[in-house]
Amino acid sequence: MKLKRVFVPKDWTQLQGLLFNDSFNSKIDRIRSPYIYRGLSRCDYDLQTSLQRLGGFYETLEFHLLRNFKKYAHFTDMGDYNEWDWLAMAQHHGLPTRLLDWTYSPYVALHFATAELDKFQNDGIIWALKYEVLKKYLPEKLRKELLEVGSNSFTSEMLVKVYRNLQELSKEKKEFLVAFESPSLDTRIVNQFAIFTFMSHNTSLLEKWLEDKPDLYFRIKIPASMKWEIRDKLDQVNINERVLFPGFDGLCKWLKRHYSPK
Numbered sequence: 168m169k170l171k172r173v174f175v176p177k178d179w180t181q182l183q184g185l186l187f188n189d190s191f192n193s194k195i196d197r198i199r200s201p202y203i204y205r206g207l208s209r210c211d212y213d214l215q216t217s218l219q220r221l222g223g224f225y226e227t228l229e230f231h232l233l234r235n236f237k238k239y240a241h242f243t244d245m246g247d248y249n250e251w252d253w254l255a256m257a258q259h260h261g262l263p264t265r266l267l268d269w270t271y272s273p274y275v276a277l278h279f280a281t282a283e284l285d286k287f288q289n290d291g292i293i294w295a296l297k298y299e300v301l302k303k304y305l306p307e308k309l310r311k312e313l314l315e316v317g318s319n320s321f322t323s324e325m326l327v328k329v330y331r332n333l334q335e336l337s338k339e340k341k342e343f344l345v346a347f348e349s350p351s352l353d354t355r356i357v358n359q360f361a362i363f364t365f366m367s368h369n370t371s372l373l374e375k376w377l378e379d380k381p382d383l384y385f386r387i388k389i390p391a392s393m394k395w396e397i398r399d400k401l402d403q404v405n406i407n408e409r410v411l412f413p414g415f416d417g418l419c420k421w422l423k424r425h426y427s428p429k
Contacts, residue, residue, distance in 0.1 A: 172385040179396060185387045186273035188295070201299035201319075203269040203346070203362050204276035208286035210388050214294070214373040216365075217263040226370050229265065230334065236262050250332040251323035255349035258363065259356065265333075265369040266347070269296065271360040274406045280389050281398045282408065284427055291389035296364070298346040300383055305343050320346040320362060336367060342376060343367045354413045395429055 176182035190200035205214075218225050218232075233250075236257045248256070258266040270276055273293070280291035299319045302310050308329050309321075316325060326347065330336040336345075347363045349356055366373060377384055389397065401407065408421040 172381055173388055174385065175388045175390065176393070179393070179400065182387070182389075182393070182397070186277065186293075188385065200271075200273075201297050202273075202295040203271055203298045203364075204273050205267065205269045205294040205296070206276035206278065206280035207292050207294075208280055208283045208289065210290040210292040212292070214267060216265050216267055216369075217258075217261075218265050218369055219372075221263045225263070228263075229369050232262055233257055233264070233333075249323055249327045251326045251347070252350055254333065255323065255347075255363065256352055259349070259352055265365045266363040267365065267373065269298075269362050269364060271362060274401065274404070275359050275411065277389070277397060278401055278406050278411065281394050281401065282424070284424055287394045288391055290391050291394065293387040293389065295385050295387070297383045298362075298364070301344050301346055305345070306339060306341055309343075309345070320348045322348055323350060333369075337369065339367050341367065342371055344373065344376065355411065358413065359411050398424075 174185050174188075176185055187198070187200065189202070190198050192199040192201075218229055221228070233254060237253055240256075254264060254266065258264045258268070273295075276293045280293055281287075302313050302319065305313070312325050312329055313319065313321070318325070326345075343366070345365055345367070347365060349361060349363060351357050355361075364373070366376065402421075402425060408417040408424070411417065412420065
């Protein structure tokens with residue numbers, strides 16, 4: 168795919184400028200980035216969803232995956248959660264879905280680009296997506312909901328007013344991207360400053376959709392030679408597994424990496 172807009176920092180200082188590129192909002196005279204970020208440990212990784220990576224006839228399995236998740240997760244305290252809440256919960260626990268994980272924090276994205284020690288010989292990548300501009304590509308009824316609320320992303324309550332579920336949304340002929348902020352299901356979502364995106368059709372490839380929209384994104388290539396420095400500095404400012412994955416699993420991941428030899 169012919170995607171452009173890749174920046175390669177020469178050092179830590181230049182990286183900081185790139186992470187906060189185009190973040191100043193002149194209307195309010197404050198730093199309010201219009202971007203959300205996704206960090207990947209290898210620059211050749213694409214933006215395929217976990218559902219697409221499932222392979223086979225994945226497009227026909229989406230409904231059945233979520234239906235069975237809801238059926239067998241009956242013991243969870245989901246209360247009056249709607250279909251979009253269930254989808255977020257399923258993604259959160261590893262079910263293959265059409266959702267992609269992003270974060271409002273460039274440092275959290277930088278963590279995910281440098282968290283895997285076995286990928287330190289590979290260049291990483293950070294995607295920056297201008298989610299505030301996505302509304303102009305939405306169907307009118309979705310765009311109207313955002314304008315009424317004065318938001319740039321949807322909550323589950325906003326989405327369910329327009330589409331009860333994925334099946335209804337997928338009937339739209341137009342191809343578009345939705346930014347969806349999950350409910351705070353646990354401290355992990357809160358600490359990761361998380362937000363999702365999903366395409367209107369589960370077979371749509373986000374990278375292909377972005378090909379003719381260079382104003383919507385830029386990328387930062389993380390050189391392998393910088394990963395150890397970045398990793399140590401992120402640990403020093405407390406951006407690590409212990410914080411982003413609260414609990415014993417995150418603690419052990421952090422300790423293992425922290426005490427691993429270079």
